[in-house]
Amino acid sequence: MRPFVILLMALLWSAPVLAQSRAGEKEWNTIIEGAKKEGKLVVAGSPDPVMRNEIIPKFKERYGIPIEFIAGRSSEISARIKTERGSGIYSVDVYLSGPDTTATTLYGEKMIDPLKPLLIMPEVADGTKWKLGKIWFADPEERFAVRGFSSVATLLFINTDQVKPDEMRSAKDLLNPKWRGKISTEDPTTTGSGANSAARFYHDLGEDFVRKLYIEQKTVRTRERRQMSDWLARGTQPICLSCREDDVRPLIKEGFKILEIFELADMPGSINGSPWMLTLANRAPNPNAAQLFANWILSKEGLGIYARGYGSVSMRTDIDETNLNPGNIPKKGVKYFDDTDWKWIVTGRQEYREKVWQVLKTAK
């Protein structure tokens, strides 16, 4: 009798769980079926080889749904979508965009819908799969914009044939007259990573430092990312403030003596959410496909593709990080400056960028 009672109680206890699990699976299958009926998905974002070469084929292979990827610079995409929406056309389902576009345009102008209630895929909804114990929603309401990555950013690169690592221990070392004309940066007078770096310098070290670094040190500016990494490799400008990791790492593999510096004594390391934040367009023309994609891109498979493709550190606990540069992986217990923090993006960074521009534009 007793075993029968135990069995009966086990069945009674597990029945709701099983029922819920079956209901969730049924809902998920309904979404997949609905997405297949819709027949396509439209994603908007910056030009992205990983999207074109890996994500699109993989998603099609997995679910049979083709992705139309509308690529362009963020300002162009924003202008196009805003004009479309003004005319009653809603053509985009999902955005994969940078933090500025996400915060100031998509969220700021109410072009997106809450994503949180739609993330139901078991391996996505399961908090144990995420380093924070839950999905990281970056917006103030914690419902709209998912941040899937958090990597330690390279603060600067040096060519060790010309610059010894001991000579670059603190930010103040950049002001050594020896490096006058030997430092390159993306142009800080326009929106971009150069201005973001300069804003960070201003925030941490003040106006005087910015003036000395960018003006007195005759920092060489460019708007072409490959120029900076080429100068770094050739040693003509052996210190690079805003080179991209995916431009420089192939050079390191080729044997160029380049060192990545992630932190300085007077400037802690920073983390960022590159390559994108995920949001759902409101009035999406293919809502089921949009929900399916949003769940899938946050799954182990989806985020894993981007993590490998960009060398970014994902927020999932189950993605292999052994192939990543150890310097990019945030260390436990270390307080980093978060360059993708929402408040910093919306207010602080723009404010400091303006201050930098005032310094640089009025300098003689």
Add this chain to the structure above:
Amino acid sequence: MNVTATADKLSIARLRVRPIRIAELSLVAFFAFVTGLPLLFLLGGSFNLAAPGQAALYGVANWARAFNDPTTVNALWMSFLLSGARLIPAVMIAVLFAWLIARTDMPGGNSIEFFCWMAYFIPDFPLTLAWILLLDPNYGLLNTLALKLPFVHTAPFNPYSFWGIVWVHTSTGGIWFKVILLTPVFRRLSAALEEAARVAGATTTAMLWRISVPLLSPMILAVSVLSFIRGLQSFNTELLLGTPAGIYVYSTRIYDYIRREPASYGEATALGSVFIIALGILLFLYWRFLRGKRRFTVVTGQGYSTARVRLGRWRYVASAGCTLYIVIMTLLPLAFLTIGSFMRRYGFFSISSPFTLAHWQDVLSDPIFFLALKNSLLIATITAGVGVALYSIVAYVLVSRRAVVAPVLEALCWLPHILPGILLGLGILWLFLATPLRFVFYGTTWGIALALMVSDSPVTTQAFRAGYLQLGADLEEAARVAGASWGYTYRRILLPLLAPIAGAIGLMNFGGALTSISTPVLLYSHQSRPLAILMLEYSVTGELERGAVLGLLITAIICVMMLIGRRLGLQLSGQQ
């Protein structure tokens, strides 16, 4: 009876005038719609200060912010300096090239003309990178070789400078654009005038300076105006070469406003208004100069000779000079561009196994490459074909003495030239979406072609206009007297005489449609994606090598079209 006869004459006159009036007003309405409305939208938007989604609030804050920026005036002055500095030598060299190719017995003229065309279509971004490889003060090949000489102690060349920018522009589209437009009109010049000058004792130089150039001044001036405005808008080369040297140009300021997050199109449009003023002044001077059509007529019903000027021994010097110029300015950087497309890292010869076929394989195996190529060829063909037909009629109306609102039509045709490509694209996007046009054009190849045709209107219209100015009115009158309709006259008399210009402009627009990025980027859809979007991706992601591959492929396509187009053009004009 007298009253009846007068009334009959008046009604006949009205009947005669009506077709030109209908054409004129229809064209004005069309261009007011496709060029005027987008500009009005942009200008209106520049005065709207409200945040998106809120009720409009008008004011001048955007304009004040744009022009109060201390760097704006400096950038504007730099743009004028750069545009002017390269215009004068470029026009002189282009006139000389065009004259030598079209009017003299210089050997190899056809080949030189072919290379001028090819040079025009090589994308300027990778070509500028090739110049950097040659001239960089630290590692440029030419500087490295020069420093080996015992009397050279510092690098003599530096592209990151004012004159470096001017130099690179003379090897990219600047000169070749003028040569392409001037050569057909030089060809149309009657040798009778040159023979008369020679009989009167004029030297070859005097003949060129006192006869040929004044006769072709409409086209030379039109090309100069177009080039000057283009120069003000130029910024790709200036971004690469000017930024490291602290040289910023006006278009960079416009570009900066557009790149902001959110983009500041109000300020960008405000800055773009300067081009309206510059163009207005130049056009006023241009129109004053052109008053009186018969001064420029070279083809009449009284016979026409195309004999070439004999240069004697100087023809070999001319040929060698032109060839040397093309080799230095075009083939040398083109060779580096080609080599770069086969390099694992552009410009890095010292890495292990520096050469690879991988970039060519990657581009050609890209799943969207062939679809994008197909779309681009379709867009380019529509842009070229329809554009030639449309603008040849527009130009006819402009030079017709019977046209009443020709200045309005011409002004509307000039408008696209004052807007940077991205602003024009935004204006046309609004036009499509705000009207029923969106059901036909938005996201389609036809829509992109229409936008590109609109952007081509200044160059195409002025080229045909200059061509018509060379044709005597007696040709048309003779056809009319013989009973030919206007359509017949256009097809059988005017078009064959204009064939060289039509061919040149058609090919130029075809090539421009293949390489334009800023106009299609706002208008394409997944189905109509052109090659330009692939070029944009390679540019944004720093894949220079693949960008070089694509640039070379586009140049090769245009070379093939050039050869086909040249053969067709010669057949159409009855030449061998």
